[in-house]
Amino acid sequence: MKLLSATGLSKAFGENRAVDCVDFNVKQSEFLALIGSNGAGKTTLVNLVSGLVQPDSGQIIFDERDVTRWSPYRRIKVGIARSFQIVNLFDRLSCADNVALSIFSRQGKTEALGALAASDHAVWDETHDVLRGFDLEGQAQVPAGAISHGERKLLDVAVAYALRPKLLLLDEPTSGVSTREKAPIMDIVSSMVRSGGITVVIIEHDMDIVFRYSERIVVMHQGSVLAEGTPGEIRQNDTVTSTLLGTSHAVGAPAASSEHAGR
Amino acid sequence: MSQAVRFLPIRRVWWPVAWVVPTSALLLAAPYLFDPFQTLTLTYGLIAAIGALGFNLLLGYTGLLSFGHSAFFGTGTYAVAFLVKYLKIASMELLLAGSVLASAIVSVLFGYVCVRYTRIFFGILTLALSQVLWSLAFKFFWVTGGTDGLRVPTPSLLGSAPTNDKIEFLAHHYYYYVLAVFAVCVLIMWVVVHSPFGKALQAIRDNETRAEFIGIRVRRYRLIAFVISGIFTGLAGALWGPLNGLASPDILEWPFSGEIIFMTVLGGFTTFVGPIVGAVAFTYLKTYAVGFTVYWHLLLGTVLLVLVLALPTGITGTIQHAVVRLRRSS
Amino acid sequence: MIHALNALLYSSVLFLIAGGLSLIYGVMRIVNLAHGNLYALGAFVTAWAIGRAVEAGAPNAVLFALLPVGAIAAAAVGAVIERTLLRPFYKRAEEYQLLMTFGLMMILEDLIRLVWGPNPLSATAVYSAFGSVAIGDDRYPGYNLLIITVGFFAAVFLRAFIYRTRFGVLLRATSQDKRMASALGVNVNRVYLQAFTLGCFMAGMGGAIVVPAQSAVLGMGLDALVLAFIVVVIGGLGSLEGALAGSLIVGVVREAGVTWFPEIELAVLYLIAALVLLARPAGLFVRASR
Numbered sequence: 001m002k003l004l005s006a007t008g009l010s011k012a013f014g015e016n017r018a019v020d021c022v023d024f025n026v027k028q029s030e031f032l033a034l035i036g037s038n039g040a041g042k043t044t045l046v047n048l049v050s051g052l053v054q055p056d057s058g059q060i061i062f063d064e065r066d067v068t069r070w071s072p073y074r075r076i077k078v079g080i081a082r083s084f085q086i087v088n089l090f091d092r093l094s095c096a097d098n099v100a101l102s103i104f105s106r107q108g109k110t111e112a113l114g115a116l117a118a119s120d121h122a123v124w125d126e127t128h129d130v131l132r133g134f135d136l137e138g139q140a141q142v143p144a145g146a147i148s149h150g151e152r153k154l155l156d157v158a159v160a161y162a163l164r165p166k167l168l169l170l171d172e173p174t175s176g177v178s179t180r181e182k183a184p185i186m187d188i189v190s191s192m193v194r195s196g197g198i199t200v201v202i203i204e205h206d207m208d209i210v211f212r213y214s215e216r217i218v219v220m221h222q223g224s225v226l227a228e229g230t231p232g233e234i235r236q237n238d239t240v241t242s243t244l245l246g247t248s249h250a251v252g253a254p255a256a257s258s259e260h261a262g263r
Numbered sequence: 264m265s266q267a268v269r270f271l272p273i274r275r276v277w278w279p280v281a282w283v284v285p286t287s288a289l290l291l292a293a294p295y296l297f298d299p300f301q302t303l304t305l306t307y308g309l310i311a312a313i314g315a316l317g318f319n320l321l322l323g324y325t326g327l328l329s330f331g332h333s334a335f336f337g338t339g340t341y342a343v344a345f346l347v348k349y350l351k352i353a354s355m356e357l358l359l360a361g362s363v364l365a366s367a368i369v370s371v372l373f374g375y376v377c378v379r380y381t382r383i384f385f386g387i388l389t390l391a392l393s394q395v396l397w398s399l400a401f402k403f404f405w406v407t408g409g410t411d412g413l414r415v416p417t418p419s420l421l422g423s424a425p426t427n428d429k430i431e432f433l434a435h436h437y438y439y440y441v442l443a444v445f446a447v448c449v450l451i452m453w454v455v456v457h458s459p460f461g462k463a464l465q466a467i468r469d470n471e472t473r474a475e476f477i478g479i480r481v482r483r484y485r486l487i488a489f490v491i492s493g494i495f496t497g498l499a500g501a502l503w504g505p506l507n508g509l510a511s512p513d514i515l516e517w518p519f520s521g522e523i524i525f526m527t528v529l530g531g532f533t534t535f536v537g538p539i540v541g542a543v544a545f546t547y548l549k550t551y552a553v554g555f556t557v558y559w560h561l562l563l564g565t566v567l568l569v570l571v572l573a574l575p576t577g578i579t580g581t582i583q584h585a586v587v588r589l590r591r592s593s
Numbered sequence: 594m595i596h597a598l599n600a601l602l603y604s605s606v607l608f609l610i611a612g613g614l615s616l617i618y619g620v621m622r623i624v625n626l627a628h629g630n631l632y633a634l635g636a637f638v639t640a641w642a643i644g645r646a647v648e649a650g651a652p653n654a655v656l657f658a659l660l661p662v663g664a665i666a667a668a669a670v671g672a673v674i675e676r677t678l679l680r681p682f683y684k685r686a687e688e689y690q691l692l693m694t695f696g697l698m699m700i701l702e703d704l705i706r707l708v709w710g711p712n713p714l715s716a717t718a719v720y721s722a723f724g725s726v727a728i729g730d731d732r733y734p735g736y737n738l739l740i741i742t743v744g745f746f747a748a749v750f751l752r753a754f755i756y757r758t759r760f761g762v763l764l765r766a767t768s769q770d771k772r773m774a775s776a777l778g779v780n781v782n783r784v785y786l787q788a789f790t791l792g793c794f795m796a797g798m799g800g801a802i803v804v805p806a807q808s809a810v811l812g813m814g815l816d817a818l819v820l821a822f823i824v825v826v827i828g829g830l831g832s833l834e835g836a837l838a839g840s841l842i843v844g845v846v847r848e849a850g851v852t853w854f855p856e857i858e859l860a861v862l863y864l865i866a867a868l869v870l871l872a873r874p875a876g877l878f879v880r881a882s883r
Contacts, residue, residue, distance in 0.1 A: 050476070052476075072475050072476055073475070073478055073480050076476065076477065076478040077478065081476070081477075082476060084472075084473070084476075088470050088472055088473040088476075089469075089470065089473065090465065090466045090469035090470050090473065090474075091469050091470070092465070092468075092469050093462070093465055093466065093469060097462060097465075100462070101459075101462055101463065101466050101474075101477060101479075102477045102478075104459040104462065104463070105463070105477050105478040105479055106478065109459045110459045110460055110462075110463040110478075110479055110484075111459075111460060112458055112459050112460055113454070113455050113458050113460045113461075113487075114454060114458065115458055115459065116454065116457050116458060117457060117458055117459045117461070117462050118457065120459070159473070159477060160476075160477075163477060163478065322688070326688075328688050328691055328692070330626075330695065382687050382691075383624045383687070383691065384826070386626075386691055387624075387819070387822045390819065391819050391822065391823075394815070394819060517815060518699065518702075521695065521699055524692070524695065528692060558703045558706065558707055559703075560699040560700075560702060560703040561699070561700055561703035561704060561707065563696075563699055564695075564696040564697065564698070564699030564700035564701075564703065565696070565700055567692065567693075567695070567696035567699070568678065568693060568696040568697070568700070571689050571692045571693050571696065572678075572681060572693075575685075575689060
């Protein structure tokens with residue numbers, strides 16, 4: 001069952017055709033990785049789906065609705081949420097506030113001027129559940145600007161998660177994080193989304209993560225889709241490996257990676 | 264400065280009980296403790312505090328620095344003056360209602376244009392629009408009294424007409440009236456900034472893109488904040504009119520917006536009570552300094568510079584940081 | 594024809610002010626709210642210098658040579674401001690920069706009042722020295738033509754300066770990518786100082802050149818600031834071509850407004866600015882990279 005179906009999407013910035021007539025589908029409940037070299041158009045594609053930019057042409061159908069021209073606000077209301085490549089948080093507010101805001105917003109309570117935020121226990125209970133799930137409960141009262149980079153990346157995902165979306169778009173959720181921290185972060189993210197039944201599209205450059213966590217991979221190159229398939233298929237795909245890595249060796253066979261040794 | 268202190272979010276100062284009670288007692292007893300002149304100064308201070316409270320909803324909580332708040336203050340004052348002169352209204356309650364309505368209309372109009380922009384464009388638009396209002400006060404001098412302004416006589420408070428001893432009436436009855444309105448305004452603003460809406464405003468301040476992407480309609484919320492802010496400042500202007508006795512164009516001019524900004528920065532725009540403290544402190548400072556020098560704006564500008572360079576979080580912010588530091592080291 | 598000249602006249606002065614503002618913003622991403630006051634300073638200094646010279650009985654040539662004095666003064670003040678007051682704020686939130694330049698605006702306004710008093714200063718001696726020129730059937734003040742010429746040369750010179758000189762390259766590089774420029778060995782602090790000084794020089798020049806035609810009055814600083822903003826709103830902040838186009842548009846509209854609807858001239862300008870802002874928030878000419 002297709003949750004998201006984008007056809008013929010194109011977006012150009014001046015002469016740069018960032019996304020060039022792309023067809024892109026996401027199945028319900030799958031964990032899809034979007035990979036490609038820099039400038040391949042991955043972030044632009046996510047921007048088009050989430051509503052940050054409008055396509056020049058093409059159509060986006062989400063959950064049987066045509067959301068192509070919808071504002072980000074409406075898309076969020078029907079269940080599309082995203083995180084950002086460069087961490088985007090409310091730095092002066094506490095981690096709990098960051099997550100709680102998503103919940104307040106989701107429940108339409110942010111228009112309430114006359115009620116005290118602190119007295120809505122249901123929201124704060126849910127906030128703490130989410131923070132606990134993302135292993136951030138200890139930082140609940142700490143301002144988001146004061147926690148470590150890895151924790152910020154997790155909080156970024158948690159804030160999007162707290163919107164209880166149907167589709168979660170994660171733009172490089174482990175970028176800038178030390179290699180040691182990447183797998184724990186991804187473990188948390190993937191278990192949270194699985195238990196929440198959320199469909200995930202993740203942009204990633206770290207191939208180990210891509211092959212370890214995703215069920216399906218879409219490879220982009222210079223604005224078009226180069227290949228798609230399961231991790232196994234992509235690994236064997238010579239076009240992919242030569243375009244991305246400049247070699248024709250199979251990529252990401254688990255035994256070959258020393259980083260996973262001892263895990 | 265450690266990370267956590269640098270990112271200190273807007274929080275109530277954590278020793279509320281210790282100072283709220285004595286301060287309230289002081290405010291309640293003021294006319295009996297001080298001479299009429301002091302009480303009048305305090306009245307001006309409370310009025311300024313209402314205005315600054317409104318202004319800081321935009322600056323401290325929403326991240327919008329307005330250079331044109333004199334427009335709302337002046338609207339409030341002139342609304343009272345017009346209602347008295349042209350509709351012969353003498354009841355303070357009706358005058359307040361009228362000025363709230365007038366400020367709401369002006370802030371919706373100005374806000375609609377201004378909140379589409381941020382930062383400098385927002386600032387300049389607010390400045391330009393307030394100057395337009397100022398120049399209108401001159402242009403339509405047959406309505407507004409031009410440079411001479413319009414007289415604002417003392418209205419009746421809650422039905423009781425002013426007594427013959429005007430000073431006594433102002434320093435006593437009017438003071439308590441203002442104090443009551445002030446208390447109500449503080450309460451309302453406190454609830455607003457601690458509501459989910461208030462949190463959403465802070466989110467917009469910290470990261471407008473992220474706010475948009477958790478489903479907050481940024482422009483709409485900014486407009487609401489702008490209108491609330493305008494109404495509060497307009498209310499202050501309305502209360503100021505009868506006290507000052509005169510509505511004149513200089514309260515619409517940009518240096519007056521500068522005073523509102525100054526008192527907020529002085530008190531500290533990162534705390535809830537900062538604007539109140541700053542407004543009262545500023546009112547006293549001005550009362551004594553204006554006697555000193557005619558180059559009042561030079562002094563103001565210089566102190567503003569010093570504040571921004573050395574004490575950017577103002578009086579309350581600096582105290583708050585100091586308290587946190589003390590707690591940390593003990 | 595006279596109307597066209599008047600429009601050009603207004604545009605020339607506006608270009609000097611708005612161009613300076615845009616230049617500073619383009620390079621440093623700073624908006625100096627006190628920019629208008631530097632224009633006022635230029636006017637007052639020049640008027641005062643010429644006034645002194647007239648009292649001393651100096652010949653017209655000397656009076657003429659004294660015109661740029663205001664611009665130099667504005668540039669000097671600008672250099673001091675950048676070095677001492679602006680530099681601490683580059684790394685801080687924009688609100689603080691705005692607050693600081695707002696404080697400067699208040700200081701400069703009162704400072705001018707302190708030094709020169711509340712009355713207008715004029716330099717009409719220079720104005721009359723240029724006599725008038727016959728244009729068609731009318732006579733047109735020669736001095737106004739000088740203003741237009743200065744404006745024209747300023748535009749030409751700036752264009753050449755920015756696009757053909759080494760310093761111009763440094764300016765453009767720093768404005769596009771400060772870190773990269775610094776990594777390549779550009780002394781960013783010095784470029785900032787020079788850009789700011791140049792911008793202030795332009796504003797001061799605007800004041801200096803206009804003062805023989807209109808006296809220097811208190812409050813001219815704020816009027817100039819708001820008008821300069823209208824220009825950069827229309828033309829796009831940070832673009833010199835935009836400042837030029839914006840100045841021309843505003844000059845023409847104002848001339849039309851003054852001729853046909855004198856009372857609402859300022860309102861028409863604000864209206865146009867508001868309309869432009871509603872339609873094209875970034876201005877008409879801003880470059881895509883911004």
